[in-house]
Amino acid sequence: MQISAAALARMIDATIDGDPEVIITGPARIEEAGSGQITFLANPAYEHHLYETKATAVLVSRDFQPRKPISPTLLRVDNVYETVSGLLQVYQQDEAAQTVRQVSQHAAVDATARLGERVRIGKFTVVSEKAFIGAGTVVLDQVFIGPNVRIGNNCTIYPGARILRDCVVGNNCILHANVVIGADGFGFLPDGEGNNQKVPQVGNVVLEDEVEIGSNTTVDRATMGSTVIRRGVKLDNLIQIGHNVEIGRNTVIAAQAGVAGSTKIGANCRIGGQVGFAGHLTIADGTNIQAQSGIARHIKEPGQALAGSPAFGYRDWIKSSIVFSRLPELYKRVAQLEKILEK
Structure with a gap:
C-alpha cells in the first residue's frame, strides 16, 4: 500500500x-x-x-x-x-x-456454496457444499472449508487452516496458518472389555466476531451443542480447546495452554502460557493466571491472580516459592534443633 x-x-x-x-x-x-x-x-x-x-x-x-x-x-x-x-x-x-485478488482458477468451490461481494479465494482452497463466505473475506491458499460452514464479513484465513462441517465464524475474525476449527472432541467410553469406544461428536464450533486464533491452535467441536469462543477472544499459537468449552468475551490465552472439555472461562481473563485446565470447571470473569499453572478447581471469585500447580493465590504462591527455595537450609536447621532438644 x-x-x-x-x-x-x-x-x-x-x-x-x-x-x-x-x-x-x-x-x-x-x-x-x-x-x-x-x-x-x-x-x-x-x-x-x-x-x-x-x-x-x-x-x-x-x-x-x-x-x-x-x-x-x-x-x-x-x-x-x-x-x-x-x-x-x-x-x-x-x-x-x-x-489474493480473486477466486483462483485452482480453487475448488462447490456449486452450492455462496460467496459474498469482494471475497477472495486462494490456490488449492476447497469450499464445500452449502458453505457461505461473507463480503470482503480473504481466504488464502490451501484452506479447507467444510460443508455448511458459515464465515462472516472481512475475515482473513491464512494458508492451511481447516474449518470443518457446520462450524460458524463471525465477522472480522483472523485464523492463522494451520488452525483447525471443528475437529472431533476427545470423547471415548470404555466398554465391558476395556476398549475405548468413540462417542460421536455431532455439535459444532461457534466463533463470535473479532476472534483471532494463532497458528496450529485447535478448537474441538462439541459432543452436542456448540463449543463457543465469544467476541474479542485472542488465542495464541499451539493451544488446545476441548469440546463444549466456552471462553468469555475479550479473554486472552497465551501459547501451549490446554482447556479440557466443558470448562467455562469467563470474560476478560488473562491466561499465561502452558496453563492447564481440568474439565467441567467454571472460571470467574477477570481471572489472571500465571504461566505453567494447573487449574483443577472452580474459580468463583472474579479478578483473582493465581499461580502454581495446583494454582492458588498469586501472592501466597510467591511467598511459598521463597520458602521452597530455602527448604534445604531449613531442613538442616530443623535437624540441628532436634539434636539440641534431644540433649
Missing part, C-alpha cells in the same frame, strides 16, 4: 510536521526503518533512534518536542500505541488482499 503522509494523517486523525506529500509504503521498527517506511516513537528510551532513523515518517504523541534536528515527517496523534496497532491492521489486511 502506498499512501501520502497527508492522506494517512486524515485516516488516523494526525497533524503533520514536515512534508505532507512524502509517500509511505509500509511500517518498520525505528532502528531498522528505511526510505518510504513509517515508524513510531512512544517509549522515551528509543528517542535517540529518532535522530538517526532513515524512515520517511514517524508517529509521535501530540506533545512530543524533539531535542535535535530531525529529517522524517512527524505525524502527531493522541495515542501512539493505539494508532500503530490500527495502522498495522490496515497493512496486514492490505497485504492479504494483494496476495
Whole structure:
C-alpha cells in the first residue's frame, strides 16, 4: 500500500510536521526503518533512534518536542500505541488482499456454496457444499472449508487452516496458518472389555466476531451443542480447546495452554502460557493466571491472580516459592534443633 503522509494523517486523525506529500509504503521498527517506511516513537528510551532513523515518517504523541534536528515527517496523534496497532491492521489486511485478488482458477468451490461481494479465494482452497463466505473475506491458499460452514464479513484465513462441517465464524475474525476449527472432541467410553469406544461428536464450533486464533491452535467441536469462543477472544499459537468449552468475551490465552472439555472461562481473563485446565470447571470473569499453572478447581471469585500447580493465590504462591527455595537450609536447621532438644 502506498499512501501520502497527508492522506494517512486524515485516516488516523494526525497533524503533520514536515512534508505532507512524502509517500509511505509500509511500517518498520525505528532502528531498522528505511526510505518510504513509517515508524513510531512512544517509549522515551528509543528517542535517540529518532535522530538517526532513515524512515520517511514517524508517529509521535501530540506533545512530543524533539531535542535535535530531525529529517522524517512527524505525524502527531493522541495515542501512539493505539494508532500503530490500527495502522498495522490496515497493512496486514492490505497485504492479504494483494496476495489474493480473486477466486483462483485452482480453487475448488462447490456449486452450492455462496460467496459474498469482494471475497477472495486462494490456490488449492476447497469450499464445500452449502458453505457461505461473507463480503470482503480473504481466504488464502490451501484452506479447507467444510460443508455448511458459515464465515462472516472481512475475515482473513491464512494458508492451511481447516474449518470443518457446520462450524460458524463471525465477522472480522483472523485464523492463522494451520488452525483447525471443528475437529472431533476427545470423547471415548470404555466398554465391558476395556476398549475405548468413540462417542460421536455431532455439535459444532461457534466463533463470535473479532476472534483471532494463532497458528496450529485447535478448537474441538462439541459432543452436542456448540463449543463457543465469544467476541474479542485472542488465542495464541499451539493451544488446545476441548469440546463444549466456552471462553468469555475479550479473554486472552497465551501459547501451549490446554482447556479440557466443558470448562467455562469467563470474560476478560488473562491466561499465561502452558496453563492447564481440568474439565467441567467454571472460571470467574477477570481471572489472571500465571504461566505453567494447573487449574483443577472452580474459580468463583472474579479478578483473582493465581499461580502454581495446583494454582492458588498469586501472592501466597510467591511467598511459598521463597520458602521452597530455602527448604534445604531449613531442613538442616530443623535437624540441628532436634539434636539440641534431644540433649
